Amino acid sequence: MSRAYLFPGQGSQAVGMGKELAAAFAAARHLFQEVDDALSQKLSTLMFEGPESDLTLTENAQPALMAASVAVVRVLEKEFGVDLAAKGSYAAGHSLGEYSALCAMGALSVADTARLLKLRGQSMQKAVPVGEGAMAALLGAELDLAKEVVAEAAQGDVLGCANDNGGGQVVISGKKEAVERAIEVAKTKGVKRGMLLPVSAPFHCAMMQPAADAMAEALGKVTMNVPKLPVVSNVTAKGESNPDDIRRLLVEQVTGLVRWRESMLWLKQQGVAQVAELGSGKVLAGLMKRIDKDVEPLSIGQPAELEAFAKSLS
Template sequence: MAIAFTFPGQGSQAVGMGKALADSFPEAAAVFAEVDEALGEKLSDIIWNGPEETLTLTANAQPALMAVSIAVMRVLEARGLDLKKQVSFVAGHSLGEYSALCAAGTFSLADTARLLRIRGNAMQAAVPAGLGAMAAIIGLEHADVEAVCAEAKTLGACQIANDNGGGQIVISGEKDAVEKAAALATEKGAKRAILLPVSAPFHSTLMAPAADAMRAALAAVSMNAPVVPVIANVRAAPVSDAGEIAGLLVEQVTGQVRWRETVEWFAANNVTTLYEIGAGKVLTGLARRIDKTVTGIAVNTPADIDSALAALIG
């Protein structure tokens, strides 16, 4: 009956997120202040006041979501949570993997904020606007989506970016190829194939320049072994070695976020409860659809924190 903490990825952001935490808890306010200082700008003002289109920019959304997750963590820890004693594993969806690693002590908060700013900028700059695309394929098996991507590759790069589970798989690559794959998926019986309003083709081979940028950035920061193992996105298995984690984070930029397999790994290894730490409840919803034996619980408000502490430490 083990517990894991999961950390949300891009798409969970919303203007105003974390404001109630910062207003209620000095530990949370200190997180936002430290992130502002690390980045040399008032990201907290954008998080709490918008505008939404500025918060949604990849270079802002990534450190912003991490800040909210770590704000929740710092409040939990100030009130008695011991991650190493009460939690068996951490995992995060895409950028959420950095939040998970920060929570587990691999990176300092300031370094995590700077790494995610570098990551966001590098991912945005990797592909000229309009060249890439992403699409959500609903209701097709993984193997079928792989097959349509392979067929569409005659028009350019195309691959699975996120296997989110619950019948949702996101593909990414060059625009013509992704559009072709989406059409083929519909022919194969997909319930829906929807082009996503994203600014770049994340988790595709087109992100290779961003992977190079992250290799250099990760080589320049101090890394510790996480206090609990992280379930790496590209491996869907636990990792604790800091050097290995750095390599997997580089691989993650161009590789597949294996979230369905991550939740399945939890279920197969007696993890019964996933606390989603941070903004929104996307991962909580996915957990329910992937494996009914796993319970997802979103923790992002002061009331959520009280409930989580009561369950975790009594």
């Protein structure tokens, strides 16, 4: 069976993430220590114990979600002897999850990935003063309809589609006033519901250009290897393996649309029949159910789930 590994994005964090893995497996403990050392921060304590308000800060949530995902990978490989690359065809990650996927597939070191995501979170937060930007989910809208809403509501302000998540869920991002106008415009166009999201900055829109510049500089200084499996880019919605292309696309990703629905449909076209979400939460498995019911979605984050998954691969 052809399978792809999926890595969650922001919003999937939860206090307690990774705690059971660390209690059960030395490989997970070593991974969390590696991330703590790279950041000179007890991120693992924040993951296991909270407080939630600190964990949800973008600069903490991004490396924490990566750590939880890569810990799952390490345990499967070292404790269960699973060669994930040999048992899979592609990897994909939602926004910051693309970094987790690249790390899991050996394109980036754990330490570099942790530091890149810390910087990504900090620079995204700093790019726009609090209160000036916003994001909203348009529920019951496909991308074309969301683009119509954006075109009508922008009125010269920054406003764009940030995430095409699939299953009738598109997230828009931009100037707060423009996002609020878009929610009103959406009501007139048959969108089921428009709701402001509890985020601290307007991700994946042109207001994030300062963060994209910071990431371009940082990515230019790290070693990027060819990943063991092609990693689907959020920007191109297809598998990428060339390190120079991956660097460039990670920079574009900061201000660009996360083409998640198209990415999942591309995997289906390549013959992928199963997607395994590795890490915290079940968001991506849930989206897959709505995007294409023919692809089997799994969520693998707890020790029992890892054990069952490893057995299914043997």
